[in-house]
Amino acid sequence: MSWPALYTQLVGANRHATSLGKIWLSVLFIFRVMVLVVAAESVWGDEQSDFTCNTLQPGCENVCYDQFFPVSHIRLWCLQLVFVSTPTLLVAMYVAYRNHRDKRKLLQVSGFLSAKGQDEELETLKKRRLPIAGALWWTYACSLVFRLLFEAGFMYALYVVYDGFQMPRLVQCDQWPCPNLVDCFISRPTEKTIFTVFMATTSSICMVLNVAELVYLVIKAFTRKSRGGEDISCLTNKNINTSCVFNYMRLMLRSF
Amino acid sequence: MNWGSFYAVISGVNRHSTGIGRVWLSVIFIFRILVLVVAAESVWGDEKSGFTCNTQQPGCNSVCYDQFFPISHIRLWALQLILVSTPALLVAMHVAHRRHIDKKILKRAGRSSPKELENIKNQKFQITGALWWTYMISIIFRIIFEVAFLYIFYLIYPDFKMVRLVKCDSFPCPNTVDCFVSRPTEKTIFTVFMLAVSAVCVLLNLAEVVYLIGRACKRSFRSPEDESKLPWISQRLSTYKQNEINQLIADHSLKSKFTVTKKSPAERGERCSAF
Numbered sequence: 001m002s003w004p005a006l007y008t009q010l011v012g013a014n015r016h017a018t019s020l021g022k023i024w025l026s027v028l029f030i031f032r033v034m035v036l037v038v039a040a041e042s043v044w045g046d047e048q049s050d051f052t053c054n055t056l057q058p059g060c061e062n063v064c065y066d067q068f069f070p071v072s073h074i075r076l077w078c079l080q081l082v083f084v085s086t087p088t089l090l091v092a093m094y095v096a097y098r099n100h101r102d103k104r105k106l107l108q109v110s111g112f113l114s115a116k117g118q119d120e121e122l123e124t125l126k127k128r129r130l131p132i133a134g135a136l137w138w139t140y141a142c143s144l145v146f147r148l149l150f151e152a153g154f155m156y157a158l159y160v161v162y163d164g165f166q167m168p169r170l171v172q173c174d175q176w177p178c179p180n181l182v183d184c185f186i187s188r189p190t191e192k193t194i195f196t197v198f199m200a201t202t203s204s205i206c207m208v209l210n211v212a213e214l215v216y217l218v219i220k221a222f223t224r225k226s227r228g229g230e231d232i233s234c235l236t237n238k239n240i241n242t243s244c245v246f247n248y249m250r251l252m253l254r255s256f
Numbered sequence: 257m258n259w260g261s262f263y264a265v266i267s268g269v270n271r272h273s274t275g276i277g278r279v280w281l282s283v284i285f286i287f288r289i290l291v292l293v294v295a296a297e298s299v300w301g302d303e304k305s306g307f308t309c310n311t312q313q314p315g316c317n318s319v320c321y322d323q324f325f326p327i328s329h330i331r332l333w334a335l336q337l338i339l340v341s342t343p344a345l346l347v348a349m350h351v352a353h354r355r356h357i358d359k360k361i362l363k364r365a366g367r368s369s370p371k372e373l374e375n376i377k378n379q380k381f382q383i384t385g386a387l388w389w390t391y392m393i394s395i396i397f398r399i400i401f402e403v404a405f406l407y408i409f410y411l412i413y414p415d416f417k418m419v420r421l422v423k424c425d426s427f428p429c430p431n432t433v434d435c436f437v438s439r440p441t442e443k444t445i446f447t448v449f450m451l452a453v454s455a456v457c458v459l460l461n462l463a464e465v466v467y468l469i470g471r472a473c474k475r476s477f478r479s480p481e482d483e484s485k486l487p488w489i490s491q492r493l494s495t496y497k498q499n500e501i502n503q504l505i506a507d508h509s510l511k512s513k514f515t516v517t518k519k520s521p522a523e524r525g526e527r528c529s530a531f
Binding site: 002003005006041048049057058059061062063065066069070071072074075078079082085086089093097177 | 263305311434441
């Protein structure tokens with residue numbers, strides 16, 4: 001179970017996302033997860049072994065490292081990515097629940113169909129893409145809000161724990177058992193600063209995409225309200241065919 | 257065999273779970289196994305090499321590390337996750353057993369076409385009867401294992417907080433020696449996180465137990481003469497018998513339309529006797 005498995009889950013859940021949502025998923029996996037795995041983890045790989053303090057006192061390095069790095073950047077980013085990906089699964093769960101409910105209704109209503117016709121209808125139900133309206137709109141909007149909260153929360157935590165996004169070259173430590181004040185040197189500070197700024201930037205881009213998606217959803221909801229309901233005028237025509245009846249049935253199912 | 261293949265095995269059980277069961281499975285895989293693999297394992301990666309004692313006495317480091325860390329947190333969590341996920345396989349075994357019986361009944365009824373066998377494979381069973389009991393037992397075992405591991409954790413590491421310094425005086429360390437643990441704060445953060453998610457999982461399991469009991473009570477009060485209260489196998493046999501009877505009726509009605517049937521001797525006899 002690793003990043004590829006999470007990716008498979010999210011891609012499946014993303015079928016019902018807007019285009020901005022799909023862009024967000026690509027940015028997440030290409031610019032954040034992949035960069036984390038391929039580059040950032042090797043930059044932070046020797047963070048403790050190469051953390052050198054100007055003392056021979058055993059234990060001083062451990063203690064000073066622990067004081068200045070309560071949580072490593074890499075772990076914070078991993079947790080951030082896991083938490084930020086999870087609200088999409090809320091939407092997937094709701095879609096699964098809707099499909100289950102609609103399947104039951106369809107089986108009740110379409111008793112007059114042949115077995116083959118029923119199978120076809122069930123297949124279309126499984127493969128259809130639900131429009132983002134009604135309860136699905138609210139679930140999707142909630143998932144966006146949660147994503148924003150998690151992103152902002154983790155960014156803020158990183159900023160607070162490390163006093164900004166810059167990694168210093170030297171920290172001064174006087175924790176026991178270090179004798180007096182001791183200079184400790186961090187390994188690869190510039191490279192770490194570059195990657196921290198990069199990850200913070202992509203995080204902000206993702207937040208902007210989420211805000212844009214939220215605004216888009218709100219606008220879509222307002223335009224849909226002003227446009228009015230769906231047109232099923234085929235029912236008023238004299239030649240009512242089976243596809244018209246099925247559309248009517250689907251509309252009724254959706255409105256429950 | 258690694259976490260990936262384990263995931264493939266366990267997620268097959270998902271089809272026969274309740275909604276809460278599916279949420280529980282997602283929490284296990286995303287917030288526990290995934291976090292364990294991508295984050296926690298690297299925090300504990302250098303736990304032995306970064307464990308430094310204030311002495312040059314050879315062997316003291318190893319002995320003190322062994323005294324204070326009889327089993328690493330990571331190994332405890334891996335064992336906990338394996339044991340907690342495994343009762344779900346009980347349900348999978350029961351479902352496989354039912355499918356096997358279904359196949360046998362079909363074969364006896366002479367309807368073992370590939371399409372019917374496919375239908376059996378894709379069939380979703382209702383959680384009633386013996387399957388309800390199996391499911392309930394699997395959830396109870398899950399709860400027992402979770403709580404047992406939480407207790408073992410508490411026994412070995414009484415404080416959930418990881419200390420920075422431990423004082424060790426086992427042979428061959430001379431007198432009492434200060435030993436320093438690597439990354440104690442980060443380890444505390446992850447320990448608290450994993451314990452919190454473990455508690456959430458226990459709550460989800462309890463909720464699932466309550467839900468299943470509620471559903472069973474509702475079912476028994478709603479229709480006391482419901483056919484679904486019969487054992488599953490009796491229901492299956494009666495369905496197939498009914499289908500067989502229907503099939504025979506259909507065949508007979510077709511036959512009588514197109515062929516001249518030979519009258520049985522009894523019938524002929526009766527006719528003759530009527531004259």
